[in-house]
Amino acid sequence: DIAAITVTALGGLSTDNVAALSTDQTAALKTTQVVALKTGQIAALTSDQVVALTSSQVAALTSTQISALSTDNVAALSTDQVAALNSKTVAALSSAQIGALTSDQAEALTSAQIAALDSADIAALASEDIATFSTAEIAAITATALAGLTTDNVAALSTDQAAALKTSQIAALKSAQIAALTSDQVAALTTSQVGTLSSTQIAVLSTDNVAALSTDQVAALNSKTVAALSSTQIDAMSSAQAEALTTAQVAALGSAQLAAFASEDLGTFSTADIAAISVTALTGLSTDNLAALSTDQAAALKTTQVAALSTAQIGALTSDQVAALTSAQIAALTSTQLTALSTDNVAALTTDQVAALSTKVIGALSSDQIDAMSTDQVEALTSAQVAALDSADIAALSTDDLATFSTADIAAISTSALAGLSSDDILSLSSDQLLAVTTAQVDALDDSQVEAIIAAYQAI
Numbered sequence: 399d400i401a402a403i404t405v406t407a408l409g410g411l412s413t414d415n416v417a418a419l420s421t422d423q424t425a426a427l428k429t430t431q432v433v434a435l436k437t438g439q440i441a442a443l444t445s446d447q448v449v450a451l452t453s454s455q456v457a458a459l460t461s462t463q464i465s466a467l468s469t470d471n472v473a474a475l476s477t478d479q480v481a482a483l484n485s486k487t488v489a490a491l492s493s494a495q496i497g498a499l500t501s502d503q504a505e506a507l508t509s510a511q512i513a514a515l516d517s518a519d520i521a522a523l524a525s526e527d528i529a530t531f532s533t534a535e536i537a538a539i540t541a542t543a544l545a546g547l548t549t550d551n552v553a554a555l556s557t558d559q560a561a562a563l564k565t566s567q568i569a570a571l572k573s574a575q576i577a578a579l580t581s582d583q584v585a586a587l588t589t590s591q592v593g594t595l596s597s598t599q600i601a602v603l604s605t606d607n608v609a610a611l612s613t614d615q616v617a618a619l620n621s622k623t624v625a626a627l628s629s630t631q632i633d634a635m636s637s638a639q640a641e642a643l644t645t646a647q648v649a650a651l652g653s654a655q656l657a658a659f660a661s662e663d664l665g666t667f668s669t670a671d672i673a674a675i676s677v678t679a680l681t682g683l684s685t686d687n688l689a690a691l692s693t694d695q696a697a698a699l700k701t702t703q704v705a706a707l708s709t710a711q712i713g714a715l716t717s718d719q720v721a722a723l724t725s726a727q728i729a730a731l732t733s734t735q736l737t738a739l740s741t742d743n744v745a746a747l748t749t750d751q752v753a754a755l756s757t758k759v760i761g762a763l764s765s766d767q768i769d770a771m772s773t774d775q776v777e778a779l780t781s782a783q784v785a786a787l788d789s790a791d792i793a794a795l796s797t798d799d800l801a802t803f804s805t806a807d808i809a810a811i812s813t814s815a816l817a818g819l820s821s822d823d824i825l826s827l828s829s830d831q832l833l834a835v836t837t838a839q840v841d842a843l844d845d846s847q848v849e850a851i852i853a854a855y856q857a858i
Contacts, residue, residue: 400426405434413442421450429458437466445474453482461490469498477506489514497522505530509538517546525554533562541570549578557586565594577602581610589618597626605634613642621650629658641666649674653682661690669698677706685714693722701730709738717746725754733762741770749778761786769794777802781810792818797826805834813842821850829858 400423403411408431416439424447432455440463448471456479464487472495480503488511496519504527512535520543528551536559539547544567552575560583568591576599584607592615600623608631616639624647632655640663648671656679664687672695675683680703688711696719704727712735720743728751736759744767752775760783768791776799784807792815800823808831811819816839824847827835832854843851 401428401431403431405430408434409436411439413438416442417444417447419447421446425450425452425455427455429454432458433460433463435463437462440466441468443467443471445470448474449476449479451479453478457482457484459483459487461487464488465490465492465495467495469494473498473500473503475503477502480506481508481511483511485510485514489516491519493518493522497524499523499527501526501530504528507531507535509535513538513540515539515543517543520544520546520551521548522546523551525551528559529554529556531559533558536562537564537567539567541566544570545572547575549574552578553580553583555583557582561586561588561591563591565590568594569596571599573598573602577604579603579607581606585610585612585615587615589614593618593620595619595623597623600624600631601626601628603631605630609634609636609639611639613638616642617644617647619647621646625650625652625655627655629654632658633660635659635663637662637666640664643667643671645670645674649676651675651679653679655679655682657682657684659687661687664695665690665692667695669694672698673700673703675703677702680706681708683711685710689714689716689719691719693718697722697724697727699723699727701726704730705732705735707735709734712736712738713740715739715743717742721746721748721751723751725750729754729756731755731759733759737762737764737767739767741766745770745772745775747771747775749774752778753780753783755783757782757786761788763791765790765794771799773798773802779807781806785810785812787811787815787818789815789818791815793820794818795823797823800826800831801828803831805830808834809836809839811839813839816842816847817844819847821846824850825854825857827854832858 400419416435424443432451440459448467456475464483472491480499488507496515501524504523509532512531520539528547536555552571560579568587576595581604584603592611600619608627616635621644624643632651637660640659645668648667656675664683672691688707696715704723712731720739728747736755744763752771760779768787773796776795781804784803792811795818808827832851835851840848840851
């Protein structure tokens with residue numbers, strides 16, 4: 399009889415009469431009749447009547463009708479009835495109705511239905527509701543709707559659910575949501591997901607979360623994102639994570655970030671990584687960290703990097719590091735830098751390194767540094783370098799050192815520098831060296847030096 403009522407006639411059924419229908423009568427309504435029910439009539443249905451509806455009847459409900467259901471009636475829907483709702487109808491559910499769903503009902507939602515939810519709907523779901531979502535359902539949440547995920551709900555996601563988020567979803571997460579991730583969730587992210595993180599997002603990761611990143615995840619970070627890491631985040635990284643950094647990532651580091659690395663972290667950097675450090679960032683390298691670089695790492699520094707080192711950094715170099723520098727690196731040293739080298743470091747220079755020093759740099763050496771040079775190093779000096787020495791430098795040379803000078807070297811000594819030659823120095827000169835002394839040089843000698851050179855000539 400109920401099924402025989404025309405759609406038109408059904409419109410005359412009062413809300414009291416609708417509420418008085420038995421569950422069998424309600425279940426007997428044809429889908430065309432259900433669709434014809436007015437919102438007032440839908441709102442008059444009791445929970446028992448709603449439960450009695452077939453999946454076909456529920457599927458026939460329109461968006462306008464579903465929005466008229468009370469929260470009690472929504473909570474009364476069976477899991478089969480929930481699964482039968484079409485996506486458009488689900489999208490019409492209010493946040494209050496979504497909030498009324500039980501965990502079992504939430505679990506019954508399909509991926510297509512979840513994709514229809516908006517941010518207010520997602521925000522209305524409890525953590526235990528979202529916990530029922532499959533990985534496919536998590537991936538179905540739109541980037542816009544994901545904004546409704548509370549920080550508590552983010553933190554409640556399983557590691558599988560976190561790993562199921564699409565890169566577009568990861569990119570849409572707000573800073574607060576990223577900050578709410580647990581270390582286990584961060585560790586579960588794929589390299590593609592990590593590579594999607596923006597500078598703003600990476601900046602809010604806790605130090606524990608940064609420390610939880612795998613080496614593959616660290617290597618997957620884009621360079622711009624690495625540049626956004628704070629010094630405290632860098633400090634939280636392990637040596638294994640530091641070693642995982644790519645050359646491009648190292649090149650993106652700033653001075654404060656470089657300063658945050660421990661010596662053992664920097665020790666994992668390849669020679670290519672060392673060469674990739676920007677000149678600006680290099681200023682953040684502490685003297686202890688600089689002294690801890692291997693000889694290969696020191697030799698890998700570009701000439702522009704060497705030229706940018708402060709005097710304190712130059713002074714921190716070990717003798718082994720100095721000896722490992724290439725001739726090109728040595729040639730890049732400024733006068734100010736070279737004067738910062740200890741006498742031990744000067745003594746560690748190879749003959750090729752000595753010969754590579756510019757005349758300006760040679761002229762800046764202190765008499766103590768000249769005195770620290772070995773006979774072999776002095777012999778490596780070019781005539782142009784000798785010409786740059788002043789009287790204090792010449793005075794610092796021993797007779798053995800002077801004996802290594804070629805005739806051209808002797809002739810190159812400036813007239814002002816000759817004042818550094820003692821009588822004993824002049825008397826130690828060989829006959830060839832004496833013959834190389836120019837007239838201008840003789841004219842510049844003082845009386846005692848002239849007497850010494852005459853005595854030297856007589857001794858030939």
